[in-house]
Amino acid sequence: MNDFKKSYLKKYKHIRRKIEENFINLHPIQAGGRIPNDPDVLETIIDYIDGYSTCDFCLTGRLNEIGTPPICDLHSDLAKFCDMDEVRLVPGCRQAQFSAIHALAEPGDTIIVDSLAHYTTYLSAERAGLKIVEIPNSGKPDYSIEYDSLNDLISEVKQNTKKPPKLIFLTHIGYNYGNLNDAKKTSKIAHDYDIPFLLNGAYSIGRMPVSGKNLGADIMTASLHKSFASPAPSGLLLANEPHAGTIFKNSKITGNWSDRSFNNKEIEILGCTLPGVITMGVMAAFPYVVERVKYWDKEVKKARFFSKELENLGGLYQMGQKPHNHDIMKFESPVLYEISKKHPRKGFFLYEELKDKKIWGVQPGITKSLKLSTYGQSLENLKYIIEVFSDLINS
Amino acid sequence: MNDFKKSYLKKYKHIRRKIEENFINLHPIQAGGRIPNDPDVLETIIDYIDGYSTCDFCLTGRLNEIGTPPICDLHSDLAKFCDMDEVRLVPGCRQAQFSAIHALAEPGDTIIVDSLAHYTTYLSAERAGLKIVEIPNSGKPDYSIEYDSLNDLISEVKQNTKKPPKLIFLTHIGYNYGNLNDAKKTSKIAHDYDIPFLLNGAYSIGRMPVSGKNLGADIMTASLHKSFASPAPSGLLLANEPHAGTIFKNSKITGNWSDRSFNNKEIEILGCTLPGVITMGVMAAFPYVVERVKYWDKEVKKARFFSKELENLGGLYQMGQKPHNHDIMKFESPVLYEISKKHPRKGFFLYEELKDKKIWGVQPGITKSLKLSTYGQSLENLKYIIEVFSDLINS
Incomplete structure (x- = not known):
C-alpha cells in the first residue's frame, strides 16, 4: 500500500x-x-554511485573481465596482493565463506572449524547443511587454538563419518580476542591429510601483509569493509588450484524447453555479484591499502x-x-x-x-x-x- | 607479493x-x-561511506532491528510498499532468488520457471542443486508466456518425480522484451495445487506499483540497483507467511565443543547481509521511489x-x-x-x-x-x- x-x-x-x-x-x-581520507576516492565513489554504473563497457558479461574501469586488472592485482591464484569480489566475507564451503562440501559432510570463528562461519556451514567439529581453545586468559588436537579430530571425523572432513577452516585473527592464529601450522596438518585449508582473513587481509601461498592457504576469504578501507558490503573469495576450479565452476544448466545456457557465468557467485559503486570503492582504496599494510x-x-x-x-x-x-x-x-x-x-x-x-x-x-x-x-x-x-x- | x-x-x-x-x-x-538527483541523498551516502557505518547503534546484532538510522522502520515500510508480510535487504536480486529457492527446495527437487527468466534464476536453481522445468513462450514476435501449459507441466513433474514442483517462479517483467507477465493468472494456478509462487520483481518493484498480495505472490524478489534508484548491490527478499517463517528461519547450529549458538541470526541471509552505505542509499531513495511509482x-x-x-x-x-x-x-x-x-x-x-x-x-x-x-x-x-x-x- x-x-x-x-x-x-x-x-x-x-x-x-x-x-x-x-x-x-x-x-x-x-x-x-x-575509506581513505582522500577526496579522489570520494569523487570516484560519487561518480559510480548509480546502480549498474560499472557496466558501461561490459563486453563479455562478466564483472571480473571489465577493462574500463580497470576491474579486470583489479582482480589480478588483488590476487597478487594476497598471493593466491584466483580472486572474485563478492558482497562480503560471509558470502565468500558460504560460496567456498558450499562448493567444496555436500549436505551431511563434516568440516573442522576453530572454536573462535565468527558466527558467519557457523551460519555458512549450517546453510550448506554441514556438520561442524570445533578445534578447542585453551579458554581464559589466552584463548589459544589447540592445534595439537587437530590430528585426533581428523581421525574422529574419519571414524564417525567414514570419510575425512571436507575442509579445515581457520580464522586468521579471532574477532573477539584479536589473536593471530597459526595458519602455517594448521595448513601443514591439513595437507598431511590432503584436506583443503581455508583461511578466513577478515581481520588480516588489508591490515597486515598476508601471503596465502606462504601460509599454505588453499582458499582465503576477506572482508573489505572490515579491513580494506572499503564501503560495505565487500569481500574477497580467493582460491588456489585445483580448488579454484571447483569454487569458480561455470554454469552447466540448460533450459529444458528453451535450450538456453549460460556457460560463462560462475555458479557460486551467481554471475556478477559485486557490480557498481562498492567495487569502485575497493578499487579506489587499493593503492592506499597497498601502502598501509607496510x-x-x-x-x-x-x-x-x-x-x-x-x-x-x-x-x-x-x-x-x-x-x-x-x-x-x-x-x-x-x-x-x-x-x-x-x-x-x-x-x-x-x-x-x-x-x-x-x-x-x-x-x-x-x-x-x-x-x-x-x-x-x-x-x-x-x-x-x-x-x-x-x-x-x-x- | x-x-x-x-x-x-x-x-x-x-x-x-x-x-x-x-x-x-x-x-x-x-x-x-x-540515484535521485538530490544533494541530500548524496550527502547521506557520503556520511555512511565507511565500512560498517550503519552499526553505531546496533543493540541486537541484527541490521533489520537498528533504530538509528531508521533501518528497522525502512524494513517495515518496504514490506508495506510491496504489500508483503516480511522483507530483508540483501545484496542483489540474485542473492534474494537463491535464498528463497534454497530455503524452499532440497537438492534434486524440481521447480517451474518461465522460459524468459533472467540467467540468475537459472544459476540460483543450479546452485541449489535443483532441476528446472520451463514454461514455454510463444516465441517471435510476442514472446508470450504460455500460462495454459502450466497445469500440464505440474502434472508432468508430479508424474516424473513423484512429488509436486517445489516452486513456481515467474519473472514479472522479462529483462529482454519487457513483457509484463501475468502474475495473477500464474499465482492462481500455483495455489490451485498448493505450490508456493515466487514473483521476481527485478524490473517492476520501484518502477511501477506492485502489491504482492494482490498479485498472489508468496515470495517476491526485487533488484534495487535495477529499479529502485539505488546503488549496487541491493535487493529485496519479500515473503508472506507461512513461507516467510521458512525463508527467514533462525540459526540452530551449536558448537560441538564451545556450545556457542546464534539463535537470533537468520541462516539464509547469513546474519546481517547488507550493512553500510548501500542500505543508506536505499533509505535515502525511498521517499523518491514512493513518489515516482505514482x-x-x-x-x-x-x-x-x-x-x-x-x-x-x-x-x-x-x-x-x-x-x-x-x-x-x-x-x-x-x-x-x-x-x-x-x-x-x-x-x-x-x-x-x-x-x-x-x-x-x-x-x-x-x-x-x-x-x-x-x-x-x-x-x-x-x-x-x-x-x-x-x-x-x-x-
Whole structure:
C-alpha cells in the first residue's frame, strides 16, 4: 500500500552520521573499514554511485573481465596482493565463506572449524547443511587454538563419518580476542591429510601483509569493509588450484524447453555479484591499502603500548595473546564493573563518560569487559584515551 | 607479493564515469537504478561511506532491528510498499532468488520457471542443486508466456518425480522484451495445487506499483540497483507467511565443543547481509521511489510513443507485447543491419553514430537488434532520439 504521507517520509531525509568526524572511534568492526581520507576516492565513489554504473563497457558479461574501469586488472592485482591464484569480489566475507564451503562440501559432510570463528562461519556451514567439529581453545586468559588436537579430530571425523572432513577452516585473527592464529601450522596438518585449508582473513587481509601461498592457504576469504578501507558490503573469495576450479565452476544448466545456457557465468557467485559503486570503492582504496599494510608493525606496536598502559591502571586485564599481535583487544574490566554498581547510570556510565570525552565504540551498558581496536589511531589519541580511563578509575 | 610500484597503481586513481552527465543513457540495466538527483541523498551516502557505518547503534546484532538510522522502520515500510508480510535487504536480486529457492527446495527437487527468466534464476536453481522445468513462450514476435501449459507441466513433474514442483517462479517483467507477465493468472494456478509462487520483481518493484498480495505472490524478489534508484548491490527478499517463517528461519547450529549458538541470526541471509552505505542509499531513495511509482502510467505512455514512432521509420520492429507495458524494449532492426554491411565501421557504426549524438546504452557491434529503456527520459529526449534514428536510416 503506497499511501505514505510526505510528512511521514521525512524521517528518511537529512540523515547524517558524523561519528568519525566527532569522535575517536575505537569500534572494533569499524576501525579497518574507514575509506581513505582522500577526496579522489570520494569523487570516484560519487561518480559510480548509480546502480549498474560499472557496466558501461561490459563486453563479455562478466564483472571480473571489465577493462574500463580497470576491474579486470583489479582482480589480478588483488590476487597478487594476497598471493593466491584466483580472486572474485563478492558482497562480503560471509558470502565468500558460504560460496567456498558450499562448493567444496555436500549436505551431511563434516568440516573442522576453530572454536573462535565468527558466527558467519557457523551460519555458512549450517546453510550448506554441514556438520561442524570445533578445534578447542585453551579458554581464559589466552584463548589459544589447540592445534595439537587437530590430528585426533581428523581421525574422529574419519571414524564417525567414514570419510575425512571436507575442509579445515581457520580464522586468521579471532574477532573477539584479536589473536593471530597459526595458519602455517594448521595448513601443514591439513595437507598431511590432503584436506583443503581455508583461511578466513577478515581481520588480516588489508591490515597486515598476508601471503596465502606462504601460509599454505588453499582458499582465503576477506572482508573489505572490515579491513580494506572499503564501503560495505565487500569481500574477497580467493582460491588456489585445483580448488579454484571447483569454487569458480561455470554454469552447466540448460533450459529444458528453451535450450538456453549460460556457460560463462560462475555458479557460486551467481554471475556478477559485486557490480557498481562498492567495487569502485575497493578499487579506489587499493593503492592506499597497498601502502598501509607496510606499516603493520607500527599498528602492533601501538596496540601493545595501549594494552600495557591500560593494564597498568589496575583492574583491567587484556585477554588473548601477550604480547598482542593485533589491534583488536578485549579486556576484562572488573574495576569498571565495580564503579558501575555504585554509579547512578549503572552499566551505561562507561559508554556515556567516554562519549562525553569524545571516545566512541564501546558497547553501551557493558562494563565487565571492553572490546576495542586501536587501528589507525595516533599515539597521541591512545595516550588521551588512557588518560580518560585513568581519570574514570581514579575519580 | 606486495611490490606494486606507485606509478603502476596510478591507474586506480582519478577514475571518473561521466556517462549520465554527458549522454542520454538508454542502457536497459541502468535506467531504473540512477540515484535521485538530490544533494541530500548524496550527502547521506557520503556520511555512511565507511565500512560498517550503519552499526553505531546496533543493540541486537541484527541490521533489520537498528533504530538509528531508521533501518528497522525502512524494513517495515518496504514490506508495506510491496504489500508483503516480511522483507530483508540483501545484496542483489540474485542473492534474494537463491535464498528463497534454497530455503524452499532440497537438492534434486524440481521447480517451474518461465522460459524468459533472467540467467540468475537459472544459476540460483543450479546452485541449489535443483532441476528446472520451463514454461514455454510463444516465441517471435510476442514472446508470450504460455500460462495454459502450466497445469500440464505440474502434472508432468508430479508424474516424473513423484512429488509436486517445489516452486513456481515467474519473472514479472522479462529483462529482454519487457513483457509484463501475468502474475495473477500464474499465482492462481500455483495455489490451485498448493505450490508456493515466487514473483521476481527485478524490473517492476520501484518502477511501477506492485502489491504482492494482490498479485498472489508468496515470495517476491526485487533488484534495487535495477529499479529502485539505488546503488549496487541491493535487493529485496519479500515473503508472506507461512513461507516467510521458512525463508527467514533462525540459526540452530551449536558448537560441538564451545556450545556457542546464534539463535537470533537468520541462516539464509547469513546474519546481517547488507550493512553500510548501500542500505543508506536505499533509505535515502525511498521517499523518491514512493513518489515516482505514482507516475508509472506516464512512463508506459512514453514507451508506447517511442515504440510507435521508431517503427514508423521503417525497418524497425518492436518485439514483445503491443501496446507495450514497460520501458524496456527490444527492436529487430534489419534496416540498421543493412546499413552496417556497407558501412566502413561495420556493426560498430550504430554505437559510434549514437555516441557522437550523445546517445548511450546500445551494445557496441550489434545492429540486428536494439535493446533499450526509455525510463526517466523526457518526451523531448525521446523525440531527439527518434530524429537521430531517422537521420541514420535516411542518410
